[in-house]
Amino acid sequence: MADLPILQFEETIMKAVEENTVVVIIGETGSGKSTQLSQILHRRGYTKSGIVGVTQPRRVAAVSVARRVSQELGVRLGDEVGYAIRFEDRTSERTRIKYLTDGVLLRESLSNPELDQYSVVILDEAHERSLNTDILLGLMKRLVKRRASNFKVLITSATLDGEKVSQFFSECPVVRVPGKLFPVEIMYSHERPISYLESSLATALEIHMKEGEGDVLIFMTGQDDIDKLVSKLEDRVRSLEEGSCMDAIILPLHGSLQPEMQVRVFGPRPPNCRRFIVATNIAETSLTVDGVVYVIDSGYVKQRQYNPSTGMYSLDVVQISKVQANQRAGRAGRTRPGKCYRLYPSAVYEDEFLDVTIPEIQRSSLAGSVLYLKSLDLPDIDILKFDFLDSPSRKIVFFFRCVSSLFRHTFIAYNRLHPIAFAAAESLQDALKQLYLIDAIDENGLITRIGKTMAELPLEPSLSRTLMEANEHGCLSQALTVAAMLSAETTLLPGRSKNTEKKRKHDYLDLPDGSGWGDHIQLLQIYECWHQTNYDIDWCKDYQLQVRGMKFVKDVRRQLSQIMQKIARGPLDVQTSRRWKESQQDYHNLRRALCVGYANQLAERMVYHNGYRTLGFKPQVVQVHPSSVLKPDDEGKLPDYVVYQELIATSRPYLRTVCAVNIAWVTPILDKVNKININKLSGGIGRIEEHTEENMSDLPKTENVVAAVPDDHESKIQAARERFLARKGKK
DNA sequence: GAGCACTGC
Structure with missing residues (x-):
């Protein structure tokens, strides 16, 4: 601990903090910033007037860093040092240093916009530019003006991004703290590879034959490529084995792997053996593999993007940024000097790679973020209450200055550089339209009472709206279940391992089928069946449902029930239906609630075939995804109208997770679509x-x-x- | 009749 680089900069950092409200700390990997900054501030008395809060983009990081700091200070975790993540708050009245995910801090600022229990907020890993961090950056900019006398903000970032963050905060000072990484030699290819899979394979084999001891970490874009490379490597390494003095172990590493399999990557390595870890970008930041000396970087990553003009998501393989490339290279230098093989020429790195990754806020639907910002006690709401402040119109200007500077920060720099970066205006207009259609804002763009309540729920706006509508019509319990299931859906179904395929098909028949109404109803029925078994783990295993996923659903459902009980007036029915067979009616109210909540995600069947046309966006012809339980009726027709959870372009544009709705519910929504006045909505x-x-x-x-x-x-x-x-x- | 990068409230 004593030799952590950051401690040599304690005086420099503290001088900057004392003289400024905002300070950017550029701390490379191994500088100790995550564990030491909070302790330095604690030593210097900053915990006397309030809590030092440190945000992390990931839950595991918040927990492990808090644990580490509590050990270093010799206190019990949860006392002076604690952490708060979703479903788990280990803090107490005595807590002075609090680690939390940025999402939790955002939730806290909903009930306490001035964050006045904090004397300092440290936004750690800001260069990762998570959606939540970006929104916090905007909020901090506003907060430091309001609480300049008793509030400090520290932002840690990577080298290439630090200057921009500093500019955002009116040229605040930047302190650079070196890391403790060993040098990593960077090797570039002479040409772009024709196939980066083949190129990775060749490079890996070359390392195995020519280089000394040390594991190899290979970055691929997805599970398919990982599986291919793993099997090719296994073949080739085996044929080489006689010529090599080292054994080889080849391990895949990606998010869909069962945790037990992931553990193999972190277990002890047998002597005289080289491991090849073929990973997605999960190994870039989330997981750290010890013993890696060689990194092979394809230069690509798979990214999910949202197109606000069509409402369509896509999953694209795109070039990484310089920050990402350096992060990947750094994985080779954690234990000793390493080497990084970049499968692209240096000119590509210099000329084509963006300096920093396109932030999430630019690649996502902004409906949730805009609703959240509008729901804060910022001046566009409840104006009478804040009479002592500026006049209403000035307040609106101020609000949008905050919002637009926040979005400017993230949008403008990239628009000319990258075709997939959409204009802020388009993205904001899309969000406003969505929010208007689900009654979260009125025709003037002001947040409604419904919208205010929606923002309190940790869900996408459409699901929040569904819950509120369900509450009005006596099907809240069912809607809570659907919302919770949708929050975890991708983790529920089993992975694609081949030996379970047959078995699953067989068992799948026994699972509920949505009674012809669609996927949302099926999800509801599955959960209700599980409830009938008293949440039996073996039942999940029998049906190949991921146990972790189902437990998560139960947690989410409980959390949502609690929030609904707190915010909704009148009695609530949040109990899971005890007699699910009797509730096998037509799910009329639940489907109507979904229709109201997903008013911006409706589709109409084409007259002559089972294709659909999306409503509300630029109309597009789409298909129901083959994985849907929705099947044509006796006449071979699908329902005339459906709501969909997601519109995603893979091989073709598909509606994923759909539910049949009635035309009578759709008509009033279409009237509303036609009346949209975007200028008024923009306020x-x-x-x-x-x-x-x-x-x-x-x-x-x-x-x-x-x-x-x-x-x-x-x-x-x-x-x-x-x-x-x-x-x-x-x- | 197709396929799932990674987080988080």
């Missing part, structure tokens, strides 16, 4: 900011331009916003 973001730029009398003229040339207007707003923000920044 005059552009208009208000243009007021500050130009004369009031210019306004009608500008609005005419909107109708005629939207793009031009958009760029004008953008320009006005830039000038506005620049001027504000100088003050």
